[in-house]
Amino acid sequence: MVVLRVIERDAPGAKPPAVALDAVSIAYGGGAQPVYEAVAPTTLRVAESEFVAIVGPTGCGKSTLLNAAAGLLKPASGAVSIFGEPLSGLNGKAGYLFQQDALMPWKTALENVAIALEVGGMASAEARKQAKAWLARVGLSAFADRYPHQLSGGQRKRVGLAQVLIRDPKILLMDEPFGPLDAQTRQIMGTLLLDLWATDRKAVLFVTHDLEEAIALADRVVIMSCGPKARIIGDHAIDLPRPRDVAEVRLDPRFHTLHRAIWSELRDEVTKAYGAAT
Amino acid sequence: MIGISRTKLFALQALVAAVALLIWHVGSTVPIGGTYLLPKFFFSTPGDVIARIWKLFAGGQIWKHLSITLTETVLAFLIGSVGGVLFGFWFARKPIVAAVFDPYVKMANALPRVVLAPIFMLWLGLGIWSKVALGVTLVFFIVFFNVYQGVKEVSSVVLANARLMGMNERQLFRHVYWPSALSWMFSSLHTSVGFALVGAVVGEYLGSAAGLGYLIHEAEGVFDVTGVFAGMVILAAFVLFIDWLVTLIENRLLVWRPQPASHA
Known part of the structure; x- marks a missing residue:
């Protein structure tokens, strides 16, 4: 790092945001290959205890922003700070729930959850005890000794959720975590997520292509345009009361008003993305 | 089914x-x-062959040959596997090493191992070690390629997840790379045990004083077709027995692996 930039636009004394992406851009290629700028300089903040959902058409750079916040991807420009500290390397304060299966197939559900504590040096017996409690919280007590391939897609996501939350991360990063699940299971998982989140209100950055899911879960819905040079084109506060039931909140008239307003923005982008893909 | x-x-x-x-x-x-x-x-005739097998077992001399062949097979398998695992890991984790040695590995693997037998006999004598060496050259490459692949093909998502969990290199090795490599290695276990046995028997056949390969070679030398067939039948039964043992071990160690669709 030759140039150190101090970006502190928040009012003095205010708590720094849990996640701050300042003019972050993401590019691939370089060298012999032409540079593909996936995400144009983008600024996004997630406050403490805030649940932010990023919505946009599939394949538009939403996940790359998330990976930048996790430290899995180095932005081409801009700065990532976590609770005011510039991020270097992997983000140790964040838990990451992947879209794909990220469980270790050679470990049972219990071992997969317990390992999250064991890597931090906790004794195996204590880690297993806590892992059991977490499996109970996600409703999988009876499946502790199953291997991932013996669980359904929804059950694997529950194990993944327990594996991430048992470490008590300050920030939760979720990359279309319920994408591969069927509609009913998604709603059940959404409600489970909100119930767990309500106990300690971590900062959440939740990526999805499903606008309804985003409105039902989040405090704020951010709309991303379609790549290349994806950027944020809309930012909507969701003032639906909490606690919410993900299935029932969809019947709320306010939900429909919000949905209509946001969809009118999103529709053009989805059409554009669809046109580009075909 | x-x-x-x-x-x-x-x-x-x-x-x-x-x-x-x-x-x-x-x-x-x-x-x-x-x-x-x-x-x-x-x-020969089936009756003669069965009678000969009976005689070999009744007389007791077969056990010496079987135990020699088994010893060679086990040693070749163990040494070849340990070498294959070590080098497989080393090459997979150090792409530069892999790139430098690539043509030589390909060359060594392309060589029909039988031509090495005379060299091993010159170097190691007519005892078991020249047969073990021949088996090792066969087993090593199978295990090596599988472990290399196993480490290379660890799911990037599982790996990223483990890193975000805070695993250091040692923990990644133990909880991610090693189990993944092991599953690849075990998927080739039947092949590598089989090749260890091929190395042992071919080595015995080409020059030795004991073992199943020696038994067959000796019978062939005096046009004793009954003896050759008897040796072949015993060898086949012996391979089936070892294969059954491998399946037992495999089922114990790879409980986490989904059954292939045809068995489900």
């Missing part, structure tokens, strides 16, 4: 053996138009 009961399947399998033995028996003992379809001198 395939639409018939176990007993029926077993009966059909036994029928195949019975028909084959019958053809062999009739061809070698009943003259058709004055000539034998399967002359005794070249094909």
